[in-house]
Amino acid sequence: MELYIHIPFCVRKCAYCDFLSAPADQDTIGRYMECLEKQLVGQAASFQEKVIDTVFIGGGTPTILCIEQLSRLLAAVQEHFVLAAGAEITVEANPGTITTGKARALAQGGVNRVSLGLQSTSERELRLLGRIHTYDDFLRSYGLVREAGIRNVNVDLMSALPGQTIASYEKTLHQVLSLHPEHISAYSLIIEEGTPFYERYRADEKLRDAGKEPQVLPSEESERAMYELTGALLADYGYERYEISNYAKAGFACRHNIGYWTGEEYLGLGLGASSYIEETRFCNTSELRAYLEEDFTPREVQHLSKNDRMAEFFYLGLRMTAGVAKADFVRRFGLSAEAVYGDVLKDLTAQELLTDTGTHYRLTPFGRDVSNQVLYRFL
Amino acid sequence: MIDQSKIRNFCIVAHIDHGKSTLADRIIEKTGLLTSREMQSQVLDNMDLERERGITIKSQAVRIIYNAQDGEEYIFNLIDTPGHVDFTYEVSRSLAACDGAILVVDAAQGIEAQTLANVYLALDHDLEVFPVINKIDLPSARPDFVVNEIEDVIGIEAQDAPRISAKTGENIEDVLEAIVHKLPAPTGDPSAPLQALIFDSLYDSYKGVIVFCRIKEGTIKPGMTMLMMATGAKAEVVEVGYFGAGQFIPCDELPAGMVGYITASLKNVKDTRVGDTVTDANRPCAEPLPGYKKVNPMVYCGLYPADSAKYPDLRDALEKLQLNDASLQFEPETSVALGFGFRCGFLGLLHLEIIQERLEREYNLDLVTTAPGVIYKVHKTDGEVIDLTNPSNLPDPSEIEYMEEPFVCAEIMVTSEFIGSIMDLCQERRGVYISMEYIEETRAVLKYDLPLNEIIYDFFDALKSRSRGYASFDYEMKGYVRSDLVKLDILINREPVDALSFIVFAGTAYERGRRMCERLKEEIPRHLFEIPIQAAVGSKIIARETVKAVRKDVLAKCYGGDISRKKKLLEKQKEGKKRMRQVGNVEIPQEAFMSVLKLDEGK
Numbered sequence: 001m002e003l004y005i006h007i008p009f010c011v012r013k014c015a016y017c018d019f020l021s022a023p024a025d026q027d028t029i030g031r032y033m034e035c036l037e038k039q040l041v042g043q044a045a046s047f048q049e050k051v052i053d054t055v056f057i058g059g060g061t062p063t064i065l066c067i068e069q070l071s072r073l074l075a076a077v078q079e080h081f082v083l084a085a086g087a088e089i090t091v092e093a094n095p096g097t098i099t100t101g102k103a104r105a106l107a108q109g110g111v112n113r114v115s116l117g118l119q120s121t122s123e124r125e126l127r128l129l130g131r132i133h134t135y136d137d138f139l140r141s142y143g144l145v146r147e148a149g150i151r152n153v154n155v156d157l158m159s160a161l162p163g164q165t166i167a168s169y170e171k172t173l174h175q176v177l178s179l180h181p182e183h184i185s186a187y188s189l190i191i192e193e194g195t196p197f198y199e200r201y202r203a204d205e206k207l208r209d210a211g212k213e214p215q216v217l218p219s220e221e222s223e224r225a226m227y228e229l230t231g232a233l234l235a236d237y238g239y240e241r242y243e244i245s246n247y248a249k250a251g252f253a254c255r256h257n258i259g260y261w262t263g264e265e266y267l268g269l270g271l272g273a274s275s276y277i278e279e280t281r282f283c284n285t286s287e288l289r290a291y292l293e294e295d296f297t298p299r300e301v302q303h304l305s306k307n308d309r310m311a312e313f314f315y316l317g318l319r320m321t322a323g324v325a326k327a328d329f330v331r332r333f334g335l336s337a338e339a340v341y342g343d344v345l346k347d348l349t350a351q352e353l354l355t356d357t358g359t360h361y362r363l364t365p366f367g368r369d370v371s372n373q374v375l376y377r378f379l
Numbered sequence: 380m381i382d383q384s385k386i387r388n389f390c391i392v393a394h395i396d397h398g399k400s401t402l403a404d405r406i407i408e409k410t411g412l413l414t415s416r417e418m419q420s421q422v423l424d425n426m427d428l429e430r431e432r433g434i435t436i437k438s439q440a441v442r443i444i445y446n447a448q449d450g451e452e453y454i455f456n457l458i459d460t461p462g463h464v465d466f467t468y469e470v471s472r473s474l475a476a477c478d479g480a481i482l483v484v485d486a487a488q489g490i491e492a493q494t495l496a497n498v499y500l501a502l503d504h505d506l507e508v509f510p511v512i513n514k515i516d517l518p519s520a521r522p523d524f525v526v527n528e529i530e531d532v533i534g535i536e537a538q539d540a541p542r543i544s545a546k547t548g549e550n551i552e553d554v555l556e557a558i559v560h561k562l563p564a565p566t567g568d569p570s571a572p573l574q575a576l577i578f579d580s581l582y583d584s585y586k587g588v589i590v591f592c593r594i595k596e597g598t599i600k601p602g603m604t605m606l607m608m609a610t611g612a613k614a615e616v617v618e619v620g621y622f623g624a625g626q627f628i629p630c631d632e633l634p635a636g637m638v639g640y641i642t643a644s645l646k647n648v649k650d651t652r653v654g655d656t657v658t659d660a661n662r663p664c665a666e667p668l669p670g671y672k673k674v675n676p677m678v679y680c681g682l683y684p685a686d687s688a689k690y691p692d693l694r695d696a697l698e699k700l701q702l703n704d705a706s707l708q709f710e711p712e713t714s715v716a717l718g719f720g721f722r723c724g725f726l727g728l729l730h731l732e733i734i735q736e737r738l739e740r741e742y743n744l745d746l747v748t749t750a751p752g753v754i755y756k757v758h759k760t761d762g763e764v765i766d767l768t769n770p771s772n773l774p775d776p777s778e779i780e781y782m783e784e785p786f787v788c789a790e791i792m793v794t795s796e797f798i799g800s801i802m803d804l805c806q807e808r809r810g811v812y813i814s815m816e817y818i819e820e821t822r823a824v825l826k827y828d829l830p831l832n833e834i835i836y837d838f839f840d841a842l843k844s845r846s847r848g849y850a851s852f853d854y855e856m857k858g859y860v861r862s863d864l865v866k867l868d869i870l871i872n873r874e875p876v877d878a879l880s881f882i883v884f885a886g887t888a889y890e891r892g893r894r895m896c897e898r899l900k901e902e903i904p905r906h907l908f909e910i911p912i913q914a915a916v917g918s919k920i921i922a923r924e925t926v927k928a929v930r931k932d933v934l935a936k937c938y939g940g941d942i943s944r945k946k947k948l949l950e951k952q953k954e955g956k957k958r959m960r961q962v963g964n965v966e967i968p969q970e971a972f973m974s975v976l977k978l979d980e981g982k
Binding site: 004006187188189190210211220221223224227244245257260261266268272273274276281283300302312315316319351353368369370371372373375376377379 | 901933937940953
């Protein structure tokens with residue numbers, strides 16, 4: 001089983017961000033950490049027979065917490081859950097919120113992977129995104145993490161930003177590659193509803209979706225060029241694209257995230273965190289007030305039927321470059337993928353959206369670019 | 380016995396928004412439902428029974444009781460009139476059932492286009508008309524001015540017109556008294572042979588067909604055998620009665636001068652056509668009442684179930700609607716693009732929309748509608764003449780001698796400042812100018828002959844927008860005129876889509892084809908491949924657009940917390956596909972089949 005812990009606080013909300021996160025005062029953060037620990041202790045008791053393979057502390061900005069809070073949280077995880085030997089323990093960090101002390105506290109608390117949200121090395125783009133840090137801040141934070149002995153570092157990047165050119169994106173890639181992080185996540189910007197970006201760029205995005213020339217957002221062609229550039233350049237540097245937006249050096253693919261795409265069970269702790277346990281999806285309350293009143297009742301409980309799980313097997317599994325293994329399907333569901341999705345598979349293969357390798361089904365490069373058109377077919 | 384001198388049969392006419400319905404509500408509120416005699420009888424019990432059975436009547440007519448200041452009890456029959464050009468004939472029959480009309484004029488707006496059109500229609504039917512000045516509570520009200528305007532423009536006396544506010548209820552009593560004193564009582568001999576005018580009918584699953592009628596001569600009572608003079612249908616009268624507010628109130632008989640309903644063992648409203656005359660089969664009247672016309676559909680379109688499995692449901696629903704609507708026609712047809720469906724005939728576009736909406740709302744059907752068209756007459760070289768209601772059935776051009784299209788005589792009433800723009804509009808729609816007459820200094824009636832094809836879509840809207848809502852419009856069928864017509868085909872991904880074909884005047888084919896392609900380009904979503912959209916006349920391509928292929932459709936991120944939400948996005952995508960029609964390997968959204976209707980939008 002995997003464990004996800006959500007820290008819903010940040011210094012300032014970024015303009016594109018639709019995550020459950022907001023700035024908060026020290027008192028609120030303190031009370032939240034108390035509730036989180038209560039939920040953690042309570043839940044851990046029910047899962048003593050499960051071994052935790054990966055832990056991911058995400059946000060928001062978990063490194064907004066002070067050293068004591070971070071250490072206490074990590075200690076609670078170690079104390080109350082049964083962790084596998086060599087468990088992957090990731091913490092998300094925002095440049096500008098990391099100090100020498102915090103970096104050390106993470107390492108001492110058992111953290112062996114840090115994910116740094118950089119997004120871009122261009123100061124203009126960072127300001128546009130509403131990031132709180134400069135590229136220099138990032139470099140300092142990166143150094144501190146390395147100095148603390150973290151050997152597995154991810155850097156988050158974004159492409160297809162408003163006004164971004166292929167040249168500026170390429171510069172970001174080169175600058176990041178010179179640091180040799182073990183893992184890079186490179187996302188095309190998603191204009192999410194409810195964000196300032198939605199207000200600003202939704203109309204432009206609609207133009208682009210309709211096949212017309214956008215005003216500020218990069219055109220479809222540029223966007224694709226950026227995506228292809230990412231794959232090609234990172235391959236030159238020894239990174240494999242193992243999922244639509246994720247690249248890693250050999251042996252450094254994120255085990256936690258792979259779990260999400262392969263139907264692993266996970267327990268979510270903290271505000272709004274999602275869980276998938278015993279074929280059931282549910283989540284915690286998204287209301288901070290309710291959470292601070294220790295309301296831990298599961299919300300949006302949804303039991304997955306066998307059909308749901310078969311569909312998820314494909315629509316999550318196909319995100320990975322390796323695709324899905326036919327043998328896994330048989331093992332899990334007791335019948336062949338062809339018996340269930342024969343027509344769909346045949347059609348998608350004929351349209352060259354999907355490749356049948358004999359043992360696996362995987363997206364073709366074309367299929368990956370238009371993956372939604374493939375994935376919905378399994379629903 | 381009912382004292383004929385205590386009956387008033389009337390309707391209310393007004394320009395839209397001048398307060399017709401509000402006044403009707405006030406009148407019903409201030410009067411009673413039953414006569415004092417009826418209150419002591421069994422009537423209420425009967426009514427409860429009706430309520431239990433859940434029978435309600437449409438508010439086409441209502442009988443109310445008014446205790447006037449002279450101490451007498453009066454029976455008012457208030458008859459509602461539908462307000463659209465599609466139903467002109469129904470309106471004229473409703474008016475024919477009345478003896479008088481209340482003309483409502485807004486105290487702030489004064490006389491407007493429909494005020495005139497409606498009042499002339501009422502005067503045409505020899506109705507006594509008295510005006511009411513409404514909305515005197517408005518700060519901008521100027522009743523004195525409006526009174527003079529009515530006298531000057533319409534030429535009816537208005538000095539003592541009740542000045543009211545239907546909204547606040549102020550001076551409604553004056554209206555009720557004016558109905559008693561200014562509108563005539565009906566005439567007619569209760570002992571003469573029966574002669575009754577049908578102004579509406581509906582089908583009720585308990586009572587069968589219910590006929591709404593005005594008794595002109597004679598008396599009708601249960602047990603009689605009635606004869607519909609135009610259709611020739613005969614049936615035994617089961618029940619007669621009045622219209623309560625929302626209920627039927629049975630009674631022993633309906634004598635001359637009354638408005639009421641008849642039920643008989645009739646299963647189909649087709650037998651009881653609006654405008655037909657009901658008489659006693661055993662003692663028929665000498666001749667039917669004047670003005671009967673069989674109303675024929677003027678506009679045809681294809682209706683298809685979005686889910687082809689719902690075809691039988693659509694047929695059942697159409698059959699049920701037809702029970703109540705004799706002017707609705709339908710017959711099965713098939714389309715390569717849309718599968719099995721029906722070619723349906725309507726009185727006009729509004730009628731089409733009403734039926735479409737009822738099918739969707741009341742019968743929960745999801746429909747694909749093809750572009751509406753008129754009936755063309757195709758004269759073939761072998762002498763045969765075909766009534767063409769579906770463009771797909773157009774014979775090969777080599778077999779066609781010539782074609783004809785229906786024309787209407789249109790009368791457009793407009794203030795002088797808009798005459799120019801309205802004439803331009805008629806010109807654009809291939810109108811033939813007939814005449815222009817000033818009815819007063821600033822108002823004129825324009826007469827044009829127009830192809831029906833050019834007015835069924837959006838002529839009314841165009842008229843309104845080019846006259847700032849001031850023009851009113853009425854038309855009647857003129858007949859068929861020889862015309863240079865071609866079939867415009869649409870090819871999507873090089874395959875002709877039969878449901879998108881339409882007949883068009885040759886001179887506008889290029890323009891229409893071009894706009895149709897542009898419109899379809901907007902409607903058809905991008906696919907994984909490029910899709911050419913072409914318009915063709917015969918084998919000649921006259922316009923082309925291209926829907927570009929999708930280059931990218933991907934969720935960059937999908938982690939634990941997103942899975943449910945992202946799945947919903949994909950489900951939405953899948954739902955969207957379900958609402959589309961597969962033609963070849965192209966998915967066409969249902970709305971696209973109505974594209975031809977929107978060709979003039981955003982022009």
